[in-house]
Amino acid sequence: MLTYIYLIAITAEGMSGALAAGRRNMDIFGVSMIAFITALGGGTVRDILLGNYPIGWTQHPAYIYLTIGAGLITVLIARVMHHLHRLFLVLDAMGLVAFTIIGCNVAIGLGYSPTVVVMAGITTGIFGGILRDIFCNRTPMVLRKELYACVSLLVALLYLGLREFGINHDLNQVISFSIGLMIRLAAIRWSWRLPVFSYMPGRWAE
Amino acid sequence: MLTYIYLIAITAEGMSGALAAGRRNMDIFGVSMIAFITALGGGTVRDILLGNYPIGWTQHPAYIYLTIGAGLITVLIARVMHHLHRLFLVLDAMGLVAFTIIGCNVAIGLGYSPTVVVMAGITTGIFGGILRDIFCNRTPMVLRKELYACVSLLVALLYLGLREFGINHDLNQVISFSIGLMIRLAAIRWSWRLPVFSYMPGRWAE
Amino acid sequence: MLTYIYLIAITAEGMSGALAAGRRNMDIFGVSMIAFITALGGGTVRDILLGNYPIGWTQHPAYIYLTIGAGLITVLIARVMHHLHRLFLVLDAMGLVAFTIIGCNVAIGLGYSPTVVVMAGITTGIFGGILRDIFCNRTPMVLRKELYACVSLLVALLYLGLREFGINHDLNQVISFSIGLMIRLAAIRWSWRLPVFSYMPGRWAE
Numbered sequence: 001m002l003t004y005i006y007l008i009a010i011t012a013e014g015m016s017g018a019l020a021a022g023r024r025n026m027d028i029f030g031v032s033m034i035a036f037i038t039a040l041g042g043g044t045v046r047d048i049l050l051g052n053y054p055i056g057w058t059q060h061p062a063y064i065y066l067t068i069g070a071g072l073i074t075v076l077i078a079r080v081m082h083h084l085h086r087l088f089l090v091l092d093a094m095g096l097v098a099f100t101i102i103g104c105n106v107a108i109g110l111g112y113s114p115t116v117v118v119m120a121g122i123t124t125g126i127f128g129g130i131l132r133d134i135f136c137n138r139t140p141m142v143l144r145k146e147l148y149a150c151v152s153l154l155v156a157l158l159y160l161g162l163r164e165f166g167i168n169h170d171l172n173q174v175i176s177f178s179i180g181l182m183i184r185l186a187a188i189r190w191s192w193r194l195p196v197f198s199y200m201p202g203r204w205a206e
Numbered sequence: 207m208l209t210y211i212y213l214i215a216i217t218a219e220g221m222s223g224a225l226a227a228g229r230r231n232m233d234i235f236g237v238s239m240i241a242f243i244t245a246l247g248g249g250t251v252r253d254i255l256l257g258n259y260p261i262g263w264t265q266h267p268a269y270i271y272l273t274i275g276a277g278l279i280t281v282l283i284a285r286v287m288h289h290l291h292r293l294f295l296v297l298d299a300m301g302l303v304a305f306t307i308i309g310c311n312v313a314i315g316l317g318y319s320p321t322v323v324v325m326a327g328i329t330t331g332i333f334g335g336i337l338r339d340i341f342c343n344r345t346p347m348v349l350r351k352e353l354y355a356c357v358s359l360l361v362a363l364l365y366l367g368l369r370e371f372g373i374n375h376d377l378n379q380v381i382s383f384s385i386g387l388m389i390r391l392a393a394i395r396w397s398w399r400l401p402v403f404s405y406m407p408g409r410w411a412e
Numbered sequence: 413m414l415t416y417i418y419l420i421a422i423t424a425e426g427m428s429g430a431l432a433a434g435r436r437n438m439d440i441f442g443v444s445m446i447a448f449i450t451a452l453g454g455g456t457v458r459d460i461l462l463g464n465y466p467i468g469w470t471q472h473p474a475y476i477y478l479t480i481g482a483g484l485i486t487v488l489i490a491r492v493m494h495h496l497h498r499l500f501l502v503l504d505a506m507g508l509v510a511f512t513i514i515g516c517n518v519a520i521g522l523g524y525s526p527t528v529v530v531m532a533g534i535t536t537g538i539f540g541g542i543l544r545d546i547f548c549n550r551t552p553m554v555l556r557k558e559l560y561a562c563v564s565l566l567v568a569l570l571y572l573g574l575r576e577f578g579i580n581h582d583l584n585q586v587i588s589f590s591i592g593l594m595i596r597l598a599a600i601r602w603s604w605r606l607p608v609f610s611y612m613p614g615r616w617a618e
Contacts, residue, residue: 022405024345029355031403044255049456051465053257054318061321075403112466115473130547135336137345139436139549149441197443197487199434228611230551235561237609250461259463260524267527281609341542343551 002098002173009095010039010063013128014070016092019081020136028075034135035071036064042128046103046120050110089188096148097180100125100155101173114160121156122149147187150194155180208304208379215301216245216269219334220276222298225287226342234281240341241277242270248334252309252326256316295394302354303386306331306361307379320366327362328355353393356400361386414510414585421507422451422475425540426482428504431493432548440487446547447483448476454540458515458532462522501600509592512537512567513585530568537564559599562606567592
């Protein structure tokens with residue numbers, strides 16, 4: 001199941017990357033590249049940090065074509081994208097949660113400690129979006145919007161916690177995925193946010 | 207031959223990095239660092255993605271001194287740089303094409319699949335410029351200007367295609383390099399561009 | 413001794429990251445992440461470049477909690493931070509010098525050549541601050557302010573030089589650390605700066 005959700009998720013992330021590239025008036029090569037980085041960048045950063053070689057997409061060319069294809073299709077259907085606004089938010093939420101669980105699984109498989117497993121889950125979940133924003137020269141949105149990165153943290157903690165309690169692996173994935181998705185959708189619906197830290201520029205550090 | 211072109215290319219890329227640093231009023235340490243990153247960053251990212259350790263420049267200190275030296279010399283001759291405008295564009299084009307072929311060779315040597323070989327070529331060709339722009343806090347230019355990153359893609363495809371046809375390795379390098387260089391120079395001369403995707407900010411994604 | 417200074421340094425760097433995040437109105441998750449990246453990003457980049465796996469913090473969860481904790485505490489005491497301005501500059505200077513020496517030691521232990529050892533020292537010293545600025549979407553400050561990155565270079569050269577002369581390892585660390593710290597504090601006190609390279613945008617490179 002996670003594999004299908006993963007494929008849907010990288011498609012949705014690729015499309016979100018393409019839209020961000022469009023805001024910066026990139027050419028279709030730039031659109032393809034940002035789509036690829038947004039969709040597969042989180043897993044790539046995770047693999048580099050954990051030393052997990054060869055990196056995932058180098059063994060699955062299909063993922064590369066899927067994300068680039070998603071980016072190029074977005075260019076064609078950009079005019080109607082805002083009608084798909086809600087569908088998109090749901091797909092993106094599914095991606096966030098699925099990426100997180102997959103990231104945790106990779107780190108667990110490599111024998112890392114629980115703290116690093118959680119970091120790996122979060123990295124997989126949110127770094128694609130962060131790289132997208134850095135390449136498009138804007139402050140990463142996932143660190144400022146309503147509950148997003150934090151959902152990734154909660155899912156990773158829940159998943160590890162249930163695992164510690166000896167819950168069946170598949171059941172754990174279903175539970176963690178469902179609860180994570182609900183939290184994210186609720187956060188969108190009711191605009192849940194973490195407290196924001198606003199620091200006025202003083203003299204000393206600018 | 208490719209080695210000499212490579213040395214010329216990293217020198218030219220180092221100089222372009224220095225100029226970008228100068229636009230941000232960096233000190234000469236910053237200039238040296240941006241020169242180094244622009245010239246050797248593409249190969250570094252490729253090596254990290256492919257797990258190709260030790261990374262190239264760690265085994266060739268001369269490359270480090272060459273690129274930093276190129277950056278510092280640029281500071282001294284900055285006033286006359288615009289007279290060298292055309293020479294510079296040619297050197298940069300040579301670098302783009304040579305980097306791409308070298309990147310393909312590295313991935314082939316590691317046994318990666320054709321798709322990944324093409325990605326490695328493009329990464330080597332364009333990522334130095336992308337890192338330069340990220341470190342100088344601007345939207346990557348190579349994703350917006352006239353045919354640039356796309357030339358890297360075409361060269362990689364041509365090189366792999368001729369290789370598949372069993373063309374002699376050296377001959378293939380000469381052909382791919384020459385055709386790639388011509389395409390890039392023609393693109394500059396006649397302002398060839400890929401279609402640009404401009405997406406107006408709607409409500410849903412900031 | 414270096415270990416204690418290291419712990420103090422990553423705490424101070426985590427706090428500086430949190431303040432930078434606060435200037436961008438990030439939520440407390442973003443603050444935690446920027447604190448972590450500022451404190452441990454330099455060593456992470458070094459380890460990736462040198463192929464030094466597993467990466468340091470994955471084996472020391474305590475470092476992760478320490479830096480994130482430092483970031484969150486900064487949110488609580490932000491109002492009084494400017495009173496601690498001077499203390500902060502000293503802690504940051506200690507971090508810069510300690511990180512540099514630690515980075516050199518790692519590269520020496522892996523058998524890299526002197527040039528790469530110096531690069532590893534500088535990377536460890538300054539890349540946390542550079543990543544902080546990239547994630548917060550501003551031009552890296554360490555490449556523009558008064559003598560900063562350059563101190564890292566001087567410390568690395570001094571440390572390697574004394575090592576070459578056969579000075580006792582511990583003594584070398586004490587000497588290099590003390591001299592480096594003095595240079596940095598003197599640079600702040602008397603606003604020492606490297607020459608700045610200002611390049612006016614011409615026609616040719618946008």
